[in-house]
Amino acid sequence: MRPLLRLGVAASLAVSAISHAYLYIHGYQHIPVIGTAFLTQASLSFSLALLIAIGGPGWLQWAGAAVAGGALVAFVLSRTVGLFGFSEQVWEPSPYAAISVGAEALTVLLWAGAFLSPLGWRLAELRH
Amino acid sequence: MTDPDTMTRRQLIRHSAWFGAAVGLAVAGGEVISHVAGTAAAERAHVRPTLRFAQLSDSHIGFTGAPNPDVTGTFGRAIDRVNNLGYTPDFVIHTGDLTHLATPDQFDQVKQMLSTLRTPHVFAVPGEHDSVDDAGQKYRSVFGAGTRGDGWYSFDVAGVHVIALVNTLNLKKLGHLGVDQLDFVHKDVARLSSDTPVIVFSHIPLFAMYPDWGWGTDDAAQVLSYLSRFSSVTCLNGHVHQLFTKTEGNVTFYSGTTTAYPLPRPGDAPAPKPVTLPAGKLRDALGIREVNYTRGRSALALKESTLQ
Numbered sequence: 001m002r003p004l005l006r007l008g009v010a011a012s013l014a015v016s017a018i019s020h021a022y023l024y025i026h027g028y029q030h031i032p033v034i035g036t037a038f039l040t041q042a043s044l045s046f047s048l049a050l051l052i053a054i055g056g057p058g059w060l061q062w063a064g065a066a067v068a069g070g071a072l073v074a075f076v077l078s079r080t081v082g083l084f085g086f087s088e089q090v091w092e093p094s095p096y097a098a099i100s101v102g103a104e105a106l107t108v109l110l111w112a113g114a115f116l117s118p119l120g121w122r123l124a125e126l127r128h
Numbered sequence: 129m130t131d132p133d134t135m136t137r138r139q140l141i142r143h144s145a146w147f148g149a150a151v152g153l154a155v156a157g158g159e160v161i162s163h164v165a166g167t168a169a170a171e172r173a174h175v176r177p178t179l180r181f182a183q184l185s186d187s188h189i190g191f192t193g194a195p196n197p198d199v200t201g202t203f204g205r206a207i208d209r210v211n212n213l214g215y216t217p218d219f220v221i222h223t224g225d226l227t228h229l230a231t232p233d234q235f236d237q238v239k240q241m242l243s244t245l246r247t248p249h250v251f252a253v254p255g256e257h258d259s260v261d262d263a264g265q266k267y268r269s270v271f272g273a274g275t276r277g278d279g280w281y282s283f284d285v286a287g288v289h290v291i292a293l294v295n296t297l298n299l300k301k302l303g304h305l306g307v308d309q310l311d312f313v314h315k316d317v318a319r320l321s322s323d324t325p326v327i328v329f330s331h332i333p334l335f336a337m338y339p340d341w342g343w344g345t346d347d348a349a350q351v352l353s354y355l356s357r358f359s360s361v362t363c364l365n366g367h368v369h370q371l372f373t374k375t376e377g378n379v380t381f382y383s384g385t386t387t388a389y390p391l392p393r394p395g396d397a398p399a400p401k402p403v404t405l406p407a408g409k410l411r412d413a414l415g416i417r418e419v420n421y422t423r424g425r426s427a428l429a430l431k432e433s434t435l436q
Contacts (some may be wrong), residue, residue, distance in 0.1 A: 017157075021161045021164075024161060024165060025161065025164055025165040025168055026168075026427075027427045027429075029165050030429050030430050030431065031373055032371055032432055034373075039158055039161055039162065040158070042157070042158075042161055043154045043155070043156075043157035043158035043161060044154045044157075046153070046154070046157040047149075047150050047151075047152075047153035047154035047156075047157055048150060048154075050153060051146060051149055051150055051153065056146050056149075056150075057142075057143060057146055059143075060146065060150065063150070082372070082394075085370065085371050085372040085373065085383075085393075086372070086373045086374075087372070087373070087374040087375075088374065088375045089375065089376050089377070092375055092376075092377065093375070
């Protein structure tokens with residue numbers, strides 16, 4: 001993976017982690033299940049961001065994309081059918097919801113660009 | 129010849145080391161965040177909260193059935209929990225369905241049990257089970273002292289404005305407040321400054337938790353519009369027998385659990401009928417709630433405890 005892409009994944013994971021950690025400290029710790037989920041998301045994302053930044057193996061980025069993708073799914077659930085008895089309006093709390101979603105979407109996009117595109121090219125080559 | 133797709137022992141060790149580092153860092157990061165959150169909480173705890181109260185809900189005294197053969201026992205346990213919090217709550221609120229069928233005996237029993245709470249004040253709002261045959265007259269004869277209209281009221285405590293609403297009379301499908309009560313709230317909050325924290329109690333949720341089951345209030349938008357200028361509004365309700373949190377702008381809604389029996393999650397059953405849990409699991413589904421407010425903080429801190 002190119003260094004810039006790798007650093008982009010690491011930075012976007014770190015931003016999502018900071019956003020979740022901030023919300024955890026400022027109130028979300030009191031919400032059953034959701035509080036623990038925020039703490040887990042933040043600590044995992046911090047850990048992966050650091051290891052990816054210092055040049056860890058490719059599977060760390062797959063793990064980072066999985067954590068970011070999972071957070072995006074949880075975001076959608078919490079804005080639609082609810083998640084573990086928790087529900088919020090679309091972009092609240094502002095601006096943290098938007099920052100988190102933007103960072104997580106970037107993580108998934110960069111990961112897809114780095115790992116899935118080459119895979120697609122190789123498959124296309126094989127078909128030829 | 130070595131298969132190029134096979135991992136060598138050295139590679140395995142290297143990947144294991146990265147995995148270990150990821151786990152170790154995640155645990156360490158979690159510890160740091162928890163510590164920071166704990167320190168923030170400890171700082172708040174160091175200064176005694178401005179207001180501390182407990183919420184009980186849906187005791188359904190008089191209910192008999194497999195979901196809970198002893199609602200009196202579980203309500204008594206909830207009261208014991210409140211009496212052993214380690215501090216005296218400024219007040220205790222019961223958010224409705226004190227009784228199951230609103231008989232004089234049931235009201236008498238629940239009143240006696242509530243009188244054993246070690247707190248200066250006990251407040252209540254009625255549930256639909258407290259007004260099954262008389263539009264809440266028996267309820268008001270027991271719990272209506274000092275209330276307005278059909279039992280609504282407000283008061284100020286420790287700089288917080290508390291409003292207790294009645295949305296269980298004139299029920300069609302959803303909860304309903306009515307013109308008189310809306311007018312009361314409109315006038316009641318007009319004198320308050322916008323930085324006054326507001327707490328609203330009601331039995332049925334003031335948000336649309338699950339309208340198909342009547343879990344909402346048809347004219348709640350009107351009352352919430354009167355509260356939109358306040359920086360912190362916290363709405364606590366019962367009725368749904370389960371924890372649920374929703375934020376809408378400046379308003380946070382918290383549905384509370386019950387001391388009697390659980391109801392299904394929204395849409396998980398054809399109707400919101402009492403659920404019979406496996407033996408030994410009931411008390412995990414029942415509980416009480418503590419609420420703390422510290423002056424200068426925008427959000428209230430809630431703590432849920434089961435009756436286990």
